[in-house]
Amino acid sequence: MRPTAPLILLTVLQGLAWGLIATVAWWLPSATASQLGFLTDLERLGSLLAAAGGVASFFHMHRPQAARYILRRLGTSWLSREALTTGLFVAVLTAVAWTVGAQGPGSEAGAIVSAGLGTVAVGVTALLYATIPAMRSWHSPVTVLALMGTGLVSGEALALGLAAVGPGASLGRLGAPWLLAGILGLTLVKGLQLHQFQLARDFPTGEGASGLPRGPWRLQDTGTSRPPYRTQPQVWPLLPHGVRVAGYTTVGLTLLALPAAGALAAVAHHGALAALGGISAAVGAVAERWMFFADATHSSRIWFQDVPRAPSRVAGPTASPEWVREFLAAVPPASDRD
Amino acid sequence: MALDRDNAPADARSVRTVATTCYMCACRCGITVTVENERIRFIAGTRQSPVNRGVWCAKGGAGIMTQYSPARLTQPLMRRPGAERGTADFVPVDWETALDTVVEWLRAIRERDPKALAYFTGRDQMQAFNGYWAKQFGTPNWAAHGGFCSVNMAAAGMYSVGGSFWEFGWPDLERARWFMLLGVAEDHPSNPLKLAIAALKDRGGRFVAVNPVRTGYAALADEWVPIRPGTDGALLLAMAHVLWREGLYDAEFLRRYTNAPGLVKLAPGTPDDGRFLRTPSGEMLVMGADGYAVPFRAAGGQGVLEGRYTVDGVEVEPAFQRFLHRLAETTPAWAEAITGLPRRTIERLAREMGETALYHPITLPIPWTDFYGTEHPVTVGRPVAFHAMRGLAAHTNGFQTIRALFDLMMMLGTIDVPGGFRYKSPYPKPVPPPVKPDPRPEAYRPGTPAPAPLLGYPTSPDDLLVEGDQPLRIDEAYSWKYPLAAHGAIQNVIRNAHDGTPYPIDTLILYMANMAWNSSWNTLETRALLTAKDASGRYRIPHVVVIDAYDSETVAYADLVFPDTTYLERWDASSLQDRPISEPDGPADAIRQPVVPPPPGVRPAADTLIEIANRLGLPGFVEDGVPRYRTYADFLRYWETAPGSGVGLLAGFRGRDGQAQLVGEPNPGQLEAYAQNQAFWYYELPDAIKFYRMANRAYLEWATAHRFLTEPEPIVLHFYSEVLQTFRLAGQGLWPGKKPAAPALRERLARYFDPLPFWYPPFEDQLPDATAYPLRIITQRPMTHYHSWGSQNAWLRQLLNQNPLFMNPRQAQKLGLRDGQWVWIESRLGRMTGVLRYSEAVEPGTVWTWNAIAKAPGTWGLDPEAPEATRAILINHIIPDTLPSEGLGTVFNNDPITGQAGWYDTRVRVYPSELHEVWPKVAPRPPRRPEALAIRRLAHVTRPHPRRRA
Amino acid sequence: MQLTILTDLNKCVGCKSCQVSCKTHNTAGAFGPVPDHDPYRDPDGMWWNRVVALEAGEYPHTAVLYLPKACMHCYDAPCVPVCPTGASYKRADNGVVLVDYETCIGCQLCLWACPYGVREFDEHEGVVKKCTLCVDRLEDPTLPPEDRQPACVQSCPTHARIFGDLDDPESEVSRLVAERQGFTLLPELGARPAVHYLPRRPAPSPLGGQDWTMQEEADPT
């Protein structure tokens, strides 16, 4: 899959916002009055992130003028549902954050409703990905767990990190064990997901794809000299092993390890370190999402992909290591529009 | 120019369709072109066309994008004064200047020595006209592309059965039960072969493909026979051995219709050796069952095939017996060692074909009478068919290999029978056809046309164009080195012209030949030869004229360029006098008509040549100072083979009223009549004269009346080639007429002109260092590209724009090579790089790639950085053009009999390359139309989007 | 009615005529254009029908297969329900799956949903395009009746492609699918493609035996 910035932004920010507001909703009852302002700020940050995600999703539409039709298929399309639920989430969250905030009347209810809507929105988004049989890597409940888990963990870690340097240090310490538990859970889920991705890569068989019983098979021609990466973004050069290892290591470090360290730091009153953990989680969510797209196998890969043998239109001479060159060579720029 | 967005409202659309003939390859399908708002929008096959019956191929449909190619030449060009040849530094000139210039050169040549003009044409479709033009000019130095193409196939067929595959004959796959395809990737009859294979498949016929590579047609084969290149002769002879051993051959067919029973004199050391015993009137004698020699025809098909006899004191053996001596040695075990094929496979295949032919004949309820007068109540077919092309032809042992194939087919009795090989009109011709170039040096005199056609079929050494050992032609066709060069030897021209052997020339005209790239071998040197200068700084080839429609690699090497129209812009024809589109069931021909007008600066090549002829006042073009033709359209209508012969280029709609066929007065409305008839003419022969045409009395009479034959004589097939034996005798110094003096020439003749087919290793395999290059490298034609033309086509080039070197993984692993790795590919000539690709579909001793995908940077209207220039490979760079000389001056890497270029003999070694780019490189030149490179998106529509309907 | 195309893999030689005739027709056709990018530089472009070449097995038992692959006009087309705007739809009257360019927002979700990789994205117009089964030809009253068939079917030089109604048990396509074990691609993904393929049908040696292909071994001398 070709990772596209708007989708990464939309899903990551939506998850972050949801994680934030969920954390706020959970912290609110135990917050001291002096911390309410900080929680309001968190809500507002969440609403800004969510709105930014919404704006990003707008850029994913290539024909915004047709956006007026987008709710036509609510009955069947998870994307319609996503537009609706995410829209609602952003709207309610924004309204709550900028009116009552964490201090005003009904603030608890507002936060809970927002968090609830966020759960639905993130869940629907996750289901959008998980319900497509052709997306072999994603077609699994693990996808829902992973997307929701990443949202929660990244949002909570961010909240915790910010709390640690703000007036909410006590809240942070309160949340830390839960964050650690969440990270543990997410680690498990990501492990399952890695397995799912591996299964997906192994999925295509010569038999199912061609009726040819005799293996092994080799793709000699995709119909054109090169795979149609430009017109078919759902296929994408197989990530070279090095990139895959580096990618997942980054995810592990930034989304899981550093935030975990941040949580411990929060408990240990290391505000700066805890904040670092929070920011790392946000970055980690982006890395996680990039890998989620870039490493995903679509069922049609079997007809477009074999060993990388055709450097692409943008391949240029570079002095990078071979795997980087191989990779770059296979990647057309996303922004290559006229 | 480019097809850009054009939102013409629906009601303003003007739509028309025009029927014409495709030119995207030499198959020449009927096409119907849809023109919308004067732009070509759709090209479909013409349903009624006998060639393609409504289908069309990838190239044919994509003709649109060739029409709008940025590589089109749009005005005459002249090398800028002072600019170096080869740099493509041209100034546009007006037509008068261009014509005046060339006419001045040519007039001087013609007055001094017409031989100083060499006119060579590549894969053109106007050979009858071009040959006539050159003949009227008076030079012997004309030929089309056959020498570098498939003359082995044409000549071996003509010298065996008076026809061949390709445009001369055809496997009857609508009736065959067993089909063997040898060495074919795509072939000329592209759509017909696909239709035919589909017909075979529909009927469940068995299909065996003999090819080192399994792709395309071979992919469908029920059995793939992965033979080592250059060894088919051994396979065929071994199969003949099995047929003989098992008694699975059609002895009656051999006795009745071939010279296999002919009594061959055994008189070593005399001029009679190996020649047929004949009656005083010249008729071949055969041995009757009663032990008396009788004339072939009187024997009524009863001549015996085996034994040894003494007739009037002369030792004789039937030709077939001579063959049996050979077959005794060509066992499957012998062939196994040569071909790499299991002997049991060879045996089984032979038995499959033999049993199918003999035990499962098909009969059609068609009575016919043979030349003996025997009436056959039904027509019997041996439903075993073969088809072969350049896999056999493009080797330096190709002629004899193809002879072996035709002899095998004769043994199976499968010549012009239902389910077997069938001739296409005007074939069969006498073996060989009675057309010969004039062999006398004085035939090519200043100011006079040549007295005979320039190409033809020698029947003895006396027909060769030599003076002593010296060739008369610049390409050495019909010389001792390449005696039966029936299509000329275009591949020899540039080096010989450069070397001044046998003599220097003044002007080289190239029409539709990309000799500076994909149709030359040793390409870099060929390019250097084109630009070489003598000590005084003058070009060794003083003038080069190129007539082309597109900016090919060769255009840069011209001093003068004449832009041609595209095929959608001109009147043109596929003629029975040329390379007809006939079908096995009857003769056919076709025209092209202008679908859209040409750009203002462009004229049809033939019109240009006619204009030049008129200005030169060439006889046949100008009579009493009056030009007979202004345009090629005139020529098509009015030219006749001889004044009043009634035979012209087009066979249909002849006669004043357009009612005559084949023979009739010229018809001024002929082209229009063709246009009315979907651009073709087809006459289906009556059933009774569709089969056994070499021996079918009614057919022979019909063919004579319609000028396919000069007399209704039976055409006896040459199982044994006495013609070849005359050359062998010349080699042995025994021939009473012309014979070569140089011992090496004599040896060549004596060795290779065997009257019976035999297998010998291709020349490259005979070289001492052959084993240092253990792999054989070959190319295949991609179905989507026609030689070099495809790459300028925006659609076709997406399908294929870079080509790896395919190698069997087992071989690769043995050599320590990885898939996708850059490798050196080195022949004895030099080395080049390429990217390796594993393929299980290739014989381990062979590597291959697609033909003619690579382009020189900046040509064909492409960006110099286009993948064709930076990632595709051209193996012509390392194909040796010459052989180590045996004291004979330049000996080209040609078949020693026909002069066919031995493309597929090259041996290479392959090893890892430290260089990760295409090498060698040639200097880039700026594209002709830089603005085309700025087109980032090509898209057009003429209709509004449809309204939604759920 | 469910219109479909059947490809006889026993006859397809991989000539790509169907690939190009598709482009030829649709470039100028009602659902076009089918754009090309950098046509004279580093080329790339949209194709609604791609002929894929695969090889399988080990030498010398190598099978080489050509697989023309365009929209399968699935019965349970997964590309349709996922489309948020309804731009992707399946025609009720003939089962053809189409895209309405007016309502398509270019979200490309349908590209993910289609298991076969036959939808292509026109980044310039921001819409998804694909094989239309040539409905514009089928329903063009200005075309002669014999031309009212998909361009790729009409052009195929081996007549390997056959057009018809799969819901009509009497049709040629239904008959062939039934008689010759017609199959679909990746059936496990549940899209129920209407487009079918006919498998190879080897003709055995007349001497008997099943598959003789290179059963015999060469003596390595």
Ligand SMILES: Nc1nc2c(c(=O)[nH]1)N[C@H]1C(S)=C(S)[C@@H](COP(=O)(O)OP(=O)(O)OC[C@H]3O[C@@H](n4cnc5c(=O)[nH]c(N)nc54)[C@H](O)[C@@H]3O)O[C@H]1N2
């Ligand atoms: N699409 C397309 N069609 C064309 C052309 C084109 O350029 N493109 N060119 C036209 C022209 S000019 C010609 S001459 C014809 C040629 O038509 P083909 O004869 O089909 O041409 P090649 O591609 O040379 O195919 C030769 C085949 O022989 C195989 N081969 C090589 N060596 C041997 C051998 O020793 N034994 C056997 N058994 N097989 C061998 C190769 O693997 C290849 O499959 O095609 C014509 N048609």
Ligand SMILES: Nc1nc2c(c(=O)[nH]1)N[C@H]1C(S)=C(S)[C@@H](COP(=O)(O)OP(=O)(O)OC[C@H]3O[C@@H](n4cnc5c(=O)[nH]c(N)nc54)[C@H](O)[C@@H]3O)O[C@H]1N2
């Ligand atoms: N390695 C390798 N080399 C080969 C072969 C091979 O199998 N392997 N095959 C050989 C064979 S069989 C052949 S026939 C040759 C083919 O060799 P050529 O005949 O030289 O090849 P083409 O590329 O067809 O080039 C013909 C020229 O015709 C021009 N042309 C096209 N249309 C028109 C037109 O309408 N009018 C004019 N005036 N010009 C036009 C093109 O622009 C091009 O420059 O290649 C040979 N070269």
Ligand code: SF4
């Ligand atoms: S086979 Fe040749 S002549 Fe026929 S449609 Fe294709 S390109 Fe044209």
Ligand code: SF4
């Ligand atoms: S890209 Fe267009 S057709 Fe596809 S799902 Fe989105 S809106 Fe629907």
Ligand code: SF4
């Ligand atoms: S093949 Fe793909 S695009 Fe076509 S109907 Fe099926 S899912 Fe939709």
Ligand code: SF4
């Ligand atoms: S049916 Fe029409 S649109 Fe579909 S692949 Fe064939 S030609 Fe293309």
Ligand code: SF4
């Ligand atoms: S046109 Fe026919 S033979 Fe050619 S690739 Fe398409 S289906 Fe196969």
Ligand SMILES: [Mo]
């Ligand atoms: Mo050729």
